[in-house]
Amino acid sequence: MLDPDSGLSLTIARIVRRLQGSSLHSQLERQARVSLHKPEIKLESLKEDIKDFLKTSGWEKKLQNAVYSELNVFPSPCHPAAPPEHMKEPLAYMRKAQGSWEKRILKSLNSMCTELSIPLAQKRPASEQKELLNKWNEMGTDEPDLSLFRPVYAPKDFLEVLMNLRNPNYENGEQPSFRNHLGLIQVPLKVKDIPELKEDFSELGLNMGQLGIDDSAQVPPEFFENEHVRVGQKVLAEQDSAAAQQYVRQGCPTALRADLWALILNISNQPEDILYYEQLKSNVIQYDLLVDSLIYKDVKLTASNDDYYFVFEDYLYQVLLCFSRDTSVLEHFTYSSATPPKSYIRGKLGIEEYAVFYPPNGVIPFHGFSMYVAPLCFLYHEPSKLYQIFREMYVRFFFRLHSISSHPSGIVSLCLLFETLLQTHLPQLFYHLREIGAQPAGSCCVCFPSSQPDGGDITGCS
16 A cells, blocks of 8 residues: 555656646746746746746646646556556456457457458548548538448447456355345446445535526526626636636536536647647548548447437547547556557568557547547537547546446446446336346446558558
């Protein structure tokens, strides 16, 4: 067990190391140099005067938001003696199950690649590059023949894997007893009970106001809604990520939601962020990946296949195609139970010097993947900002919904929590659903969706 002081020291060292390599660090240095020419900066109190300048000019707040973002994204440091894989997933049987699942996905991808005689990646001809660039904002009108492509897996396939998870060190009798969990998830993970959830979500208590309840037609707006919106506007004016996250625990006003979410995620859409998005777009224009067809297929089967007409289809293509090329996403694998698949330049199979991650972000899209992005399209209409919001949400939250792990926010724990609460507090409903063959978690499975070198095609994933 890591003592609190050592853990704090390791956390501080990690945050300092990461921020030193960020654009924020260079911006702070530049602003500090600029301040040296200001008359209020005195040589005898140089350090304190520069600190005051950074505080009054808003740069201190940006640094605080960056530190808060790091604390939210990366897990607490492990004990120095702990093996590296324990940071990814502490339970060996979970790591083994995730590894087996990844082999299934790669087998599906490789077999499709072989059957269709299509390389995993290749450079687009100049004519195709020009055509794609011209129709970048209207890709939804394109109707490519995708009949031969199939999703690598669907949510029901993943649910089946979760149902078969077992802890080999845990003996569970064949005959169910009153002590057994009767749901689909059969692993002994610790999940929170109602008192613990009440403590975690105290803002939902009856003694506190909550937007969506206390702003109903029967409650005059001056009692809660107007004040809550006023406080939200003040939070946005202060540009404080921690305050914004605390604020939305009592509900997020519709008109402020986009800005509040961006503030919580520390997304500001700076010129360098827009440039980065354009570089990803350029990579999409130049190279054709097999996963591009999987993305097209998924969007056509999900968002486009909507009776109410989903008008943001173009955004989905733009965001997901760029996402597949974003190598910065690879960083989340340091704290994810998953491992990015590798591929090799044609003719160099097995030679590590010629290995690259495939796709470049390490994430193979599956049936329903585009539904992670779809709701965000209603909030953000600048493709670069929409992209940044989705990427940050993915590396913080979404990746846990399609990887096997014991993390409390992972899909295994969430399913187990849902089944445990239902079995404990609504037993009649739980048993009725089982009797009619509609397992509660199984019925909800639809709720979780289920840079290349120049001059060479890429073949073979491992």
